[in-house]
Amino acid sequence: xxxxxxxxxxxxxxxxxxxxxxxxxxxxxxxxxxxxxxxxxxxxxxxxxxxxxxxxxxxxxxxxxxxxxxxxxxxxxxxxxxxxxxxxxxxxxxxxxxxxxxxxxxxxxxxxxxxxxxxxxxxxxxxxxxxxxxxxxxxxxxxxxxxxxxxxxxxxxxxxxxxxxxxxxxxxxxxxxxxxxxxxxxxxxxxxxxxxxxxxxxxxxxxxxxxxxxxxxxxxxxxxxxxxxxxxxxxxxxxxxxxxxxxxxxxxxxxxxxxxxxxxxxxxxxxxxxxxxxxxxxxxxxxxxxxxxxxxxxxxxxxxxxxxxxxxxxxxxxxxxxxxxxxxxxxxxxxxxxxxxxxxxxxxxxxxxxxxxxxxxxxxxxxxxxxxxxxxxxxxxxxxxxxxxxxxxxxxxxxxxxxxxxxxxxxxxxxxxxxxxxxxxxxxxxxxxxxxx
Numbered sequence: 001x002x003x004x005x006x007x008x009x010x011x012x013x014x015x016x017x018x019x020x021x022x023x024x025x026x027x028x029x030x031x032x033x034x035x036x037x038x039x040x041x042x043x044x045x046x047x048x049x050x051x052x053x054x055x056x057x058x059x060x061x062x063x064x065x066x067x068x069x070x071x072x073x074x075x076x077x078x079x080x081x082x083x084x085x086x087x088x089x090x091x092x093x094x095x096x097x098x099x100x101x102x103x104x105x106x107x108x109x110x111x112x113x114x115x116x117x118x119x120x121x122x123x124x125x126x127x128x129x130x131x132x133x134x135x136x137x138x139x140x141x142x143x144x145x146x147x148x149x150x151x152x153x154x155x156x157x158x159x160x161x162x163x164x165x166x167x168x169x170x171x172x173x174x175x176x177x178x179x180x181x182x183x184x185x186x187x188x189x190x191x192x193x194x195x196x197x198x199x200x201x202x203x204x205x206x207x208x209x210x211x212x213x214x215x216x217x218x219x220x221x222x223x224x225x226x227x228x229x230x231x232x233x234x235x236x237x238x239x240x241x242x243x244x245x246x247x248x249x250x251x252x253x254x255x256x257x258x259x260x261x262x263x264x265x266x267x268x269x270x271x272x273x274x275x276x277x278x279x280x281x282x283x284x285x286x287x288x289x290x291x292x293x294x295x296x297x298x299x300x301x302x303x304x305x306x307x308x309x310x311x312x313x314x315x316x317x318x319x320x321x322x323x324x325x326x327x328x329x330x331x332x333x334x335x336x337x338x339x340x341x342x343x344x345x346x347x348x349x350x351x352x353x354x355x356x357x358x359x360x361x362x363x364x365x366x367x368x369x370x371x372x373x374x375x376x377x378x379x380x381x382x383x384x385x386x387x388x389x390x391x392x393x394x395x396x397x398x399x400x401x402x403x404x405x406x407x408x409x410x411x412x413x414x415x416x417x418x419x420x421x422x423x424x425x426x427x428x429x430x431x432x433x434x435x436x437x
Contacts, residue, residue, distance in 0.1 A: 055144060055437050060090040063433075064143035064168070066126075068098035068156055070112045070332045071295050072149060072175035073119070074231035077333075078426035079147075079173065080121075088434060092141060093123035096134070098155055100296035101258055102303035106131075106157050115332035131157030135164055143168045145433065150175055151192035162192045169197035169437075173429070176350035177226045178206045178419065180377030181370075183265060188213040198436075200429050202226035203419050205376050224429050225422030232357050235335025240327045241288045249325070250287045250401045253341035257348045258296035265371040267348030270297065271309075273365065273390045274316050280394060281326045282319075287401070291320065292329040292337060343400050345393050356383045356415050361406040363393045376419065383412040 055061060063083055065076060083089040095113045097106035109127040116123050126134035134157070138146075146168040153161045162170070172192065178201070179188060188210055193199060199221045201207055211218035243249055254277060256270040270293070281289045304310045320326050329337065338344075343361040344351065348370065355362050364384035373381060385408055387393050400406065422428075 061088055061145060061433070061437055062090045062092065062141065062143045063145045063147070064092045064094065064138065064141065065147045066094055066096050066156070066160060067112055067116065067123070067149060068096045068108075069149045069175055069295070070095075070115045071334065072228075073115075073333050074228045074235075074335055075149070075173050075175055076147060076227065078227045078231060079429050082426045082430045086430065089430075092143065093121055094126045094138075095123055096126045096160060097131075097157055099157075100155060100299040102296065102300035104303075111330075119332070131159035135159035138165075139167065144437065145169045145171055145197075147171045147173065148192065151190040153192065162195050166195060170195055171198050171200070171433075172196050173200045173227065174202075177228050177353055178202045178376070179209065180353065180374050180380055181265060181349060182372045182374055182377075189215060196220055198222055198432065200224045200226075200425070200432075202229070202425075203422060205419065209374065209376075222428075222432055223422070224432065225425035226420075227425045227429070228354065229357065229420050230423070230425065231333075232335045232338055232354060235333075235339050237339035238336035239288070239340040240290060240329060240331070240337075241325065243288065243325075251340060251342045252287055252289050252397060253337055253344045254289055254291045255344065255346040255351055256291075256293050256297055257346075258294045258300045259348075259370075260297070260300060262369065265349065266367055267370045268294075268297065269347045269365050269367055269390075270301075274313070276390045276394075278316055278319055281323055285325050288325045288327075290327045290329050290337060290341070292334055295330075298330070343397060345397065352384055353380045353415070353419070356380070356412040357420065359409065359412060361385060361396075361400045361408070363387060363396055365390065365393050379418060380415055383408050383415040 065080060067073070080091060080093065083091045093116065095109050095116055097109040098112075099106045109125065113123070113125055113127075124137075126137065128134050146165050148156070148160070148165070148170065151172065158164070170192070193210075194215050197220060199210065201210065201221055201223055202225060204223055207218055207221050207223050210221045214221075239251060241251075257265070257268040259265045260268040260271050277289065277291075281287070301313055304313065317328065321328055338355060338358050341358075341360070343363065344355045344358075345363045345365065346352070346355075347365050347367065352362070352364060362384045364381065364386050366386050366388055368388065385396055385406070387396060406412075
């Protein structure tokens with residue numbers, strides 16, 4: 001036994017040495033974490049000082065709008081227009097890349113840039129491969145106020161994250177007019193929400209919902225109305241299909257959400273009906289169909305790995321684009337489509353409310369497993385024609401085509417009067433910014 005004593009002692013010493021090393025590593029990790037916290041706190045303190053720097057009445061307020069969701073340009077356009085003619089503001093628009101569900105890379109900045117150019121909106125292009133180079137450009141511009149288009153840090157390059165922009169006062173005009181679905185996560189209480197100087201919302205109902213979900217109890221929430229309401233109501237009709245027919249054809253706008261699976265809000269029925277819609281378009285040339293998907297549906301479909309399904313979807317788009325009575329719309333703001341269409345067929349979400357401003361029939365193909373509506377959502381749904389299958393939507397569309405009145409028209413008036421009556425949202429937003437700077 002004594003022959004093994006040196007070996008046992010050596011082994012115990014080595015075990016003790018490993019334990020000491022592990023303990024040292026743990027202590028270093030804790031110190032590193034503490035140091036990181038101190039760095040973050042220091043950065044936040046510097047940002048707080050910067051964001052609250054005084055602006056005298058003779059200085060212009062530099063306001064930066066970061067644009068990645070050009071489809072929701074109408075949410076901010078009228079605010080931008082008010083500011084560029086106001087003597088107190090210097091306004092900067094910048095196009096940035098985006099990463100929607102399904103995409104592994106940031107892209108589409110050129111797409112955003114092209115549409116802003118078409119709309120005659122002067123803008124910077126922040127598209128460096130290293131987004132922190134763009135952040136340095138932003139800091140050199142020294143904006144007092146920054147508007148981002150959504151609360152989702154994931155959707156945009158890391159340099160434009162909430163923490164990296166807190167050197168300015170952050171603002172948000174939601175890309176949708178209002179939330180009306182119980183999504184079960186931080187849709188209303190994200191880090192960006194709680195970091196915002198001001199959140200501008202459409203109505204008192206939205207403010208109440210925000211108060212119930214966020215950590216600030218709505219202290220930074222201001223009821224101003226939503227700029228998109230007036231933008232959609234005042235949009236000039238434009239239909240992308242050029243017809244040789246002397247008579248106007250019946251125009252169907254078709255939209256689909258990106259939630260094709262069962263791990264989020266579960267609204268999209270695209271995979272159930274895309275071939276049915278194609279067959280319908282092929283068989284009836286008296287109807288024109290414009291397909292305007294949620295922009296994230298495009299990236300979700302691109303990410304499909306099932307080869308058979310992917311081939312089928314690719315074939316759908318090839319065939320859809322060949323027809324003379326169909327169109328795949330990816331051209332930014334959609335108010336002109338709303339105005340020019342006769343009816344909307346869709347599965348969700350935000351257009352369920354927005355299209356009711358048109359006072360036209362809206363056919364809602366509803367998945368039974370979608371996330372539940374809020375109380376406001378249930379009200380909004382009363383203004384839609386709810387069906388559960390494609391053949392029901394098609395039958396109802398023909399009834400409207402043949403002149404039948406929309407049985408939900410009166411309900412639409414109730415929805416709009418209850419939720420969308422506030423006018424002059426852009427004026428209200430600009431005034432609130434001026435009051436507190």
